[in-house]
Amino acid sequence: MTTISVTTPQLQAPAPYPRRWAALVALMLPVLLVSVDNTVLSFALPQISADLRPTGTQxxxxxxxYPLVLAGLLVPMGSLADRLGRRRLLLIGSVGFALVSAVAAFAPxxxxxxxxxxxxxxxxxxxxxxxxxxxxxxxxDREERRLAIxxxxxxxxAGAALGPIVGGLLLQHFWWGSVFLLAVPVLVVFxxxxxxxxxxxxxxAPGPLDPVSVALAMVTMTPLVWAIKETASYGVTPAALVAAGVGLxxxxxxxxxxxxxxxxxxxxRLFRVPAFSGGVVVNLLSVFSLVGFLFFVSQDLQLVHGLAPVNAGLALLPGTVAMVVAGLAVVRVVRxxxxxxxxxxxxxxxSLGYLLVALLGGSGALAPLVVAFVVLSVGIGAAETVSNDMIVSSVPAAKAGAASAISETAYELGAVLGTAVLGSILTASYAASVVVPDGVSPADAAAATxxxxxxxxxxASLPAATASELLASAQQAFAGGVGTTATIGVVLTLVAAVVALLTLRETRR
Structure with missing residues (x-):
C-alpha cells in the first residue's frame, strides 16, 4: 500500500513594497501642509485684524x-478614496488645494x-x-507600520506646532497672505x-456610493460644531438648541x-472595539488641547509680550522639537x-502644561509659557502616536480609508473645538472685561472690545496716556480669559486620561 504524503503550503506574508520609505517621505508633504494650515493663521491674526478689520465672530x-468643512467631509472623502483610488483622490485634492491657496493669499x-x-x-x-x-x-510589517505611523x-x-513658527518667519518679511502661498511650492513637489x-x-469590493449617507454625515457635523461655537460665545440660545437637535x-x-x-x-461597528474608540477620543482631545493652546499663546506672545512674529514662533520651537522626540521615543516604550x-x-x-498656564494668570512671564508648551507637546506627541497605531491596526487593510477618515475627523473636530470652545470663551471673557477709556470714538471702541x-x-492712533490705559485694560482682560480657558484644558485632558485607562484596558503592546 502506497502512502502519499501531502505537504500543506504555508501562508506567506505579502512582500514589502520596495519604495515604502520613499512613499512615506512623499506622504508627509500633504500631512505637514494640512496640519500647518490648521494653525499657520495663529500668528497672522493680528495682521488680518488690522488689514481686513473683521469682527470677533468673523x-x-x-x-x-477650514477644519469645520474638513470635519464634515473627511468620512465621505475617505469612503470615496476607497472606491476611486486613494492616490487618485490625493492628487486631485493637491491640485485644488494649491489653486485655492493662491486665491486666499490675495483675499480683499x-x-x-x-x-x-x-x-x-x-x-x-x-x-x-x-x-x-x-x-x-x-x-x-507590523513593526515597520508602527514606526511609519x-x-x-x-x-x-509637529506641523500644527510649526504653523506659528512658519507663519512668524513669513510675516517677518511679507504680508499675511504669504502664509497661504506656502502651500503652492510644497504641493508642486508632491x-x-x-x-x-x-x-x-x-x-x-467597495459597494455603491451612498449620497444619502454623505449628506447625513455633513448635516451631522456642521450644525453640531456651529451649536458649540454659538453656545461658547453667547450661551445656550434657541438657535444653538435647534442646530444641536438637527445634528443629533x-x-x-x-x-x-x-x-x-x-x-x-x-x-x-468599529466603535465597539475599545482600541478603536479609545484611540479616536484620544486624538480628538489631544488636538483640542494643542490647537486651543496655540490660539491664545500666539496672540499672547505678540500682543502682550511684544515679540515680533518670527521671535514669537521661535519661542515655540522647543515644544515642537519635544513633540517630535516624544512621538518617536514612545514606539519603544509601548513595546x-x-x-x-x-x-x-x-x-x-x-494637563500639567495647561495647569502651569492657569497658575500663571496675568503674571506676564515668558519662560513659563515656553515650558508649558514643551510639557503639553511631549504628552500630545506620545499619546497621538499610540492612538493612531491602535486605530489603523484594528481594521482590515481594505477598509483603511474609512477608518483613517474617522481618525482624521477626530483630529479636525478637535481643531474646531479647540478654537470654537476655548477661542469663543476667551473672546467672550475678553469682551466682558476690557474697559475702553473715555475719548475713544464708538467705532474704535467697538473694534477694541x-x-x-x-x-x-x-x-496706535490714540494719545499716549489714553493708549496706555487701553492697552493695560485689554491685556489684563486677555490674561483673565487665558486663565479660564487653561483651566478648562486641564479638566478635559484629565478626562481623556481616564477614558484611555478605561477603554484601552485590554490593549497590550
Missing part, C-alpha cells in the same frame, strides 16, 4: 471654517477669506484620509514625486442607515508597557 470663522475682505478657507477645507478633506490609508497598505502622527502634531513612489490602492437627529439617522446597509459607507498606561500618563503630562489685536491697532 475672525473666529476665518480660523474655524474677511468674507472672501472665509470663503477661501472653506474651499481649502473641501480639498483638504481629500488629502488626509488617503495619506494614512496608503500607509496602512504600503507597510505590511509614529512618524506620520509626529509629523501631523505632485511630481507622488506618481513615481506611491502605488494606487482601493477597496476591492442626523447623526442618529446616519448610524441607523449604516447598520442597515449591507456595505455601509462607514462601519460604525514594554501597557498602551493604556502610556497614553494616560502622556495625557496627564499634557472685539479682539486684543483690534485694541492694539486702535491704541
Amino acid at each position: 475672525l473666529l470663522w476665518v480660523v474655524d471654517v 475682505t474677511a468674507g472672501t477669506l472665509v470663503a477661501s478657507r472653506a474651499a481649502l477645507g473641501f480639498f483638504g478633506a481629500m488629502l488626509m484620509p488617503s495619506t494614512l490609508s496608503l500607509l496602512r497598505n504600503v507597510f505590511v 509614529a512618524i506620520w502622527a509626529t509629523g501631523w502634531a 505632485l511630481v514625486l507622488a506618481p513615481i513612489v506611491l502605488p494606487e490602492s482601493k477597496d476591492p 437627529a442626523s447623526g442618529y439617522a446616519f448610524v441607523r442607515r449604516q447598520l442597515r446597509r449591507p456595505v455601509p459607507m462607514l462601519d460604525v 514594554r508597557l501597557p498602551a493604556q498606561r502610556v497614553v494616560a500618563t502622556a495625557l496627564c503630562l499634557s 472685539e479682539t486684543l489685536g483690534g485694541a492694539t491697532e486702535i491704541a
